[in-house]
Amino acid sequence: MAYSAILRLSSPACRYIIHQSLPPFSPLLSHVLSPSTIPSNFEYCLVISALAPALFSAVGGGGALLQDAGAAVLVIGGGYALVSTFDNLTRRNLIEQSLSRKLVHILSGLLFMAAWPIFSTSTGARYFASLVPCINCSRLVIHGLSLATDEGLIKSVTREGKPEELLRGPLYYVLVLILCAIVFWRESPIGVISLAMMCGGDGIADIVGRRFGSLKIPYNPQKSWAGSLSMFLFGFLVSIGMLYYFSILGYFELDWVWTIKRVALVSFVATVVESLPTGKLMDDNISVPLASMVTALLSF
Ligand SMILES: C/C(=C\COP(=O)(O)O)CCC[C@H](C)CCC[C@H](C)CCCC(C)C
Ligand SMILES: Nc1ccn([C@@H]2O[C@H](COP(=O)(O)OP(=O)(O)O)[C@@H](O)[C@H]2O)c(=O)n1
DSSP states (O other): OTOOOOOOOHHHHHHHHHHHSSSOHHHHHHHHHHHTTTOOOOHHHHHHHHHHHHHHHHTTHHHHHHHHHHHHHHHHHHHHHHHHHHHHHHTSSOOOOHHHHHHHHHHHHHHHTTTTTGGGGSTTTHHHHHHHHHHHHHHHHHTTTSSSSOOOHHHOOOSSSSSGGGGGGHHHHHHHHHHHHIGGGGOOOOHHHHHHHIIIHHHHHHHHHHHHOOOOETTTTEHHHHHHHHHHHHHHHHHHHHHHHHHHTTSSSHHHHHHHHHHHHHHHHHHHHHEEEEEEEOOHHHHHHHHHHHHHHHHH
């Protein structure tokens, strides 16, 4: 009944329109809809309720709407599941908090982007997809302002377990997801590369840099050559991998030799920007995707 259009069908014109626009799917229908029969309004409502899904999918509205709403619910659930999974791993001391945060950093955006093809081809699909980071954005603001408490969220995405940390890196991160979903979506490699560099590149730099980053960068002792090199390589590979994923699904047709060169350039520029001592001026979750977008816009 949710999709059924309960229409006032008393007017003959309305019944005529229905009769003309709906092929008689069965003898029952042709009887009920034929102008010679005068069915009650209840019978018409019954018919419309039965045919509404077909009607909606025939006009492209309900089918796409249903698909996008379902996809959004599925991905929102996936986001909650991901965060709570890493919260449990951290609580059980199976992984340290900094590693948990970085794995959430790497996986959230990449899995969100990988889910884009399950949304419909309608023009509104990108807005349904952006609902996912939007809901997480409101979640981060609510808990970042301590209007509510979610220990699991705080433990799995903050460095020191302070709620106000949610209003910096994590918030900028989901805002970039919203921007890329709405502005670039599945139509442009720029959004894909920017998210790959922010999620994959910047994420791996922390993991590798903390463990193997003894050789520091001269102009920024907080960063290391190992961290930056891993960002360049992993960011490049994740970018190419995601572009290949979307291209085999038919969203991009790319000249791969040309593309590889430009992705390498984007990855290099993003890595240099991330290595700069500008963390206090601009969070990496803004500077890395911004540098990637500008470089990709100029080179693609
Ligand atoms: C830990 C995060 C950012 C911190 O960045 P940094 O300070 O370490 O540089 C990521 C925060 C993720 C957010 C809480 C949840 C986002 C969920 C995502 C929009 C949907 C994922 C769906 C997918 C299917 C798992
Ligand atoms: N290029 C890089 C990036 C991070 N790192 C290491 O990872 C730690 C966290 O890096 P970061 O401050 O960029 O972390 P986020 O701002 O990305 O959360 C740094 O303090 C370094 O120990 C590195 O060695 N080289």
